[in-house]
Amino acid sequence: MSWVELPAESEFGIDNLPYGVARHADGRQGAVVAIGDHALALDGAQRAGLFADVAALPDDAFAGRALNGFLALGPDVWRATRARLIDVLTDPRHRPATEPLLQPRRDLVMQLPVQIGDYVDFYSSLHHATNLGRLFRPDGDPLLPNWRRIPVGYHGRAGTVVVSGTPVVRPKGMIAPPEAEPRYAPTAALDIELEVGAVIGAGSTLGQPIAADDADQHVFGLVLVNDWSARDIQAFEYQPLGPHLGKSFVTSMSPWIVTLDALRPFVVPGPPQDPPPDRYLQTTRPWAVDLELRVELSSATMRAEGTPAETIAAVNFRTMYWTLAQQLAHLTANGACVRPGDLYASGTVSGPEPGSEGSLIELTWRGQRPLQLPDGTTRAFLADGDEVVMRGWCGGESGSRIGFGHVAGVVEPAR
Amino acid sequence: MSWVELPAESEFGIDNLPYGVARHADGRQGAVVAIGDHALALDGAQRAGLFADVAALPDDAFAGRALNGFLALGPDVWRATRARLIDVLTDPRHRPATEPLLQPRRDLVMQLPVQIGDYVDFYSSLHHATNLGRLFRPDGDPLLPNWRRIPVGYHGRAGTVVVSGTPVVRPKGMIAPPEAEPRYAPTAALDIELEVGAVIGAGSTLGQPIAADDADQHVFGLVLVNDWSARDIQAFEYQPLGPHLGKSFVTSMSPWIVTLDALRPFVVPGPPQDPPPDRYLQTTRPWAVDLELRVELSSATMRAEGTPAETIAAVNFRTMYWTLAQQLAHLTANGACVRPGDLYASGTVSGPEPGSEGSLIELTWRGQRPLQLPDGTTRAFLADGDEVVMRGWCGGESGSRIGFGHVAGVVEPAR
Numbered sequence: 001m002s003w004v005e006l007p008a009e010s011e012f013g014i015d016n017l018p019y020g021v022a023r024h025a026d027g028r029q030g031a032v033v034a035i036g037d038h039a040l041a042l043d044g045a046q047r048a049g050l051f052a053d054v055a056a057l058p059d060d061a062f063a064g065r066a067l068n069g070f071l072a073l074g075p076d077v078w079r080a081t082r083a084r085l086i087d088v089l090t091d092p093r094h095r096p097a098t099e100p101l102l103q104p105r106r107d108l109v110m111q112l113p114v115q116i117g118d119y120v121d122f123y124s125s126l127h128h129a130t131n132l133g134r135l136f137r138p139d140g141d142p143l144l145p146n147w148r149r150i151p152v153g154y155h156g157r158a159g160t161v162v163v164s165g166t167p168v169v170r171p172k173g174m175i176a177p178p179e180a181e182p183r184y185a186p187t188a189a190l191d192i193e194l195e196v197g198a199v200i201g202a203g204s205t206l207g208q209p210i211a212a213d214d215a216d217q218h219v220f221g222l223v224l225v226n227d228w229s230a231r232d233i234q235a236f237e238y239q240p241l242g243p244h245l246g247k248s249f250v251t252s253m254s255p256w257i258v259t260l261d262a263l264r265p266f267v268v269p270g271p272p273q274d275p276p277p278d279r280y281l282q283t284t285r286p287w288a289v290d291l292e293l294r295v296e297l298s299s300a301t302m303r304a305e306g307t308p309a310e311t312i313a314a315v316n317f318r319t320m321y322w323t324l325a326q327q328l329a330h331l332t333a334n335g336a337c338v339r340p341g342d343l344y345a346s347g348t349v350s351g352p353e354p355g356s357e358g359s360l361i362e363l364t365w366r367g368q369r370p371l372q373l374p375d376g377t378t379r380a381f382l383a384d385g386d387e388v389v390m391r392g393w394c395g396g397e398s399g400s401r402i403g404f405g406h407v408a409g410v411v412e413p414a415r
Numbered sequence: 416m417s418w419v420e421l422p423a424e425s426e427f428g429i430d431n432l433p434y435g436v437a438r439h440a441d442g443r444q445g446a447v448v449a450i451g452d453h454a455l456a457l458d459g460a461q462r463a464g465l466f467a468d469v470a471a472l473p474d475d476a477f478a479g480r481a482l483n484g485f486l487a488l489g490p491d492v493w494r495a496t497r498a499r500l501i502d503v504l505t506d507p508r509h510r511p512a513t514e515p516l517l518q519p520r521r522d523l524v525m526q527l528p529v530q531i532g533d534y535v536d537f538y539s540s541l542h543h544a545t546n547l548g549r550l551f552r553p554d555g556d557p558l559l560p561n562w563r564r565i566p567v568g569y570h571g572r573a574g575t576v577v578v579s580g581t582p583v584v585r586p587k588g589m590i591a592p593p594e595a596e597p598r599y600a601p602t603a604a605l606d607i608e609l610e611v612g613a614v615i616g617a618g619s620t621l622g623q624p625i626a627a628d629d630a631d632q633h634v635f636g637l638v639l640v641n642d643w644s645a646r647d648i649q650a651f652e653y654q655p656l657g658p659h660l661g662k663s664f665v666t667s668m669s670p671w672i673v674t675l676d677a678l679r680p681f682v683v684p685g686p687p688q689d690p691p692p693d694r695y696l697q698t699t700r701p702w703a704v705d706l707e708l709r710v711e712l713s714s715a716t717m718r719a720e721g722t723p724a725e726t727i728a729a730v731n732f733r734t735m736y737w738t739l740a741q742q743l744a745h746l747t748a749n750g751a752c753v754r755p756g757d758l759y760a761s762g763t764v765s766g767p768e769p770g771s772e773g774s775l776i777e778l779t780w781r782g783q784r785p786l787q788l789p790d791g792t793t794r795a796f797l798a799d800g801d802e803v804v805m806r807g808w809c810g811g812e813s814g815s816r817i818g819f820g821h822v823a824g825v826v827e828p829a830r
Contacts, residue, residue, distance in 0.1 A: 155570035171749035242657020334586035
């Protein structure tokens with residue numbers, strides 16, 4: 001138990017210790033670890049000698065404006081640092097030296113925690129892929145022949161991944177209305193995608209695939225991702241080379257990276273896979289994560305009137321067909337390397353039940369069943385002023401709960 | 416005329432001055448400019464005071480292991496630096512101070528010139544898109560309805576863009592032979608794509624599209640790109656999210672960035688566009704580049720026997736339907752920003768005539784018309800040991816020729 005005073009419902013307890021990057025009140029920016037409502041500045045902690053017994057930690061491990069340098073050090077250093085942090089934050093003898101280094105989290109402005117090299121977005125929910133197949137290709141088999149053979153994915157734009165809280169300007173793009181000329185216009189189908197992202201810590205070598213069961217030698221931790229999508233722009237552009245401008249305007253991620261080490265108690269078997277995956281995609285131990293996810297939506301009116309946000313989707317990440325280990329094995333199966341700070345996201349997490357779908361196009365079946373909001377309005381897709389908040393946590397009980405915090409964004413009108 | 420002795424056929428004359436990054440014999444790595452068979456180390460030149468009158472050039476402009484810092488400074492600084500370099504390398508009064516800073520290029524090992532943020536690959540040759548459409552979708556219209564409306568493109572993997580000379584290990588991937596189960600195997604259809612890449616210098620702001628005619632405020636220069644492609648891996652994976660592992664194993668680029676300023680005399684009108692592009696894709700001045708491109712192929716046997724490489728494709732870049740200005744306007748039309756060091760490539764450059772196609776799948780029509788090599792072997796796709804060299808230049812006469820050098824790679828067996 002930590003000597004730091006923890007709020008009863010804290011999702012950032014001593015078993016979590018997620019990493020982030022914060023801008024402090026004085027303008028400095030650096031790596032922090034969250035504990036309850038506080039954060040520990042890691043460069044300050046290192047200067048104070050708190051990591052002196054973590055032998056492999058270089059002096060500049062937490063230098064720079066992102067976590068990339070620390071992440072590159074690899075799993076042995078991550079674990080030694082985590083063990084030392086738990087020691088420092090639980091043993092009361094460390095309290096006098098450590099307490100002055102803690103800052104209230106409300107005084108910090110969270111930044112993107114890593115400089116992202118490449119961003120890959122998968123498509124690994126059976127239910128989501130089936131739903132999208134039905135909506136986009138109504139005449140064919142909703143699942144294409146490759147879907148159960150490989151974790152289908154594509155590269156997204158790393159430079160437009162932003163931290164939670166960044167406004168989302170309604171994008172414009174080329175849109176083809178039915179029976180009309182295509183034209184450049186603001187999207188009329190702005191959507192969300194509820195995803196979980198994996199952040200690469202230790203890189204790999206060009207030409208050398210990563211074995212699926214070695215994923216935890218490379219993945220540092222997980223974040224929540226909202227893969228904002230303009231369905232009308234996407235529909236016009238996506239054949240034959242896949243999504244581009246319908247996705248690349250902005251992708252939001254939560255600021256706290258929850259480490260795989262913290263998530264270990266919540267690793268569970270995934271759903272059965274039929275046909276059995278090829279050998280390079282097979283794992284000998286479980287890789288799914290029992291992670292509850294929620295999507296909340298509020299209109300500008302609701303927020304002005306103090307109406308609580310509406311929970312529009314609830315789903316568990318363990319329902320994903322392809323695991324993060326299989327995704328990483330696939331991503332590197334052709335010899336492609338990964339680098340510290342690379343991000344790959346799960347694809348929209350949608351479950352089998354109504355209300356468990358992670359996108360509006362599924363929840364409203366392309367507007368045929370609009371969502372009803374408490375302010376009396378309805379939604380097929382997002383309206384200007386809407387705020388979307390995605391949350392995630394493992395474990396039910398307060399104290400043992402490993403929370404992800406949230407990823408949020410407010411829609412601003414097109415410019 | 417430069418006081419540096421230039422070989423008669425040099426493609427790196429005083430009108431060119433391409434930028435690169437070299438590892439020197441002593442292990443140091445830094446920015447250089449090519450002049451004839453020599454290169455000028457830019458950090459050394461700056462320390463020697465040669466840029467003292469370029470007011471806006473900060474002291475650390477050429478620090479670091481890539482050109483990103485200099486590129487970020489923007490077009491006014493690029494032009495002032497270029498003017499000063501021309502002055503220094505032509506006025507004999509600068510010879511005593513400058514000559515000691517020149518090194519023979521043969522002593523340098525060229526590196527990737529920029530740290531690439533995002534890499535986008537377009538698909539902007541009408542002839543290539545038509546050919547690929549016929550090959551991949553024989554039953555439909557070869558050009559999809561979006562193709563003449565927007566420069567279709569997708570994101571590739573920035574972390575596997577490598578400098579010319581890096582070996583290309585034959586990738587493995589999931590391949591579905593006709594009438595058989597898909598299986599993970601080395602590609603049997605390793606191909607090339609002849610492309611021209613644009614390197615972003617000055618970045619842009621999230622939410623603010625770049626006007627097409629402002630492309631030269633952001634693009635620093637051009638390089639040659641070989642977008643190696645595994646056609647069998649690509650064929651199985653590419654629907655519905657586009658190419659992924661069939662492309663991401665490696666992409667090669669030439670080490671010298673030829674600046675837009677050097678290319679200005681060779682800017683010409685592109686082909687007519689029908690229908691007229693939407694307003695955001697319109698330009699008021701020409702943006703095509705009269706740039707000759709060649710692809711050479713040699714087998715290991717040919718090189719061992721001293722047989723010259725076979726020229727298998729010859730085409731001019733000015734045949735591209737969409738220009739680099741339209742590509743940049745499209746890339747940012749949804750508000751996506753670009754960053755210094757971003758790369759976007761043209762897509763395969765294929766002309767209308769036989770022998771002008773920039774990929775083997777087109778040149779051999781998927782193997783139906785194999786290439787005949789001087790060593791008596793034939794090629795549908797690449798064999799292990801094959802070397803591909805792509806070259807490019809503007810202007811015919813020696814002295815006035817603006818060359819790109821080349822991008823080369825040798826195929827190594829699958830591991």
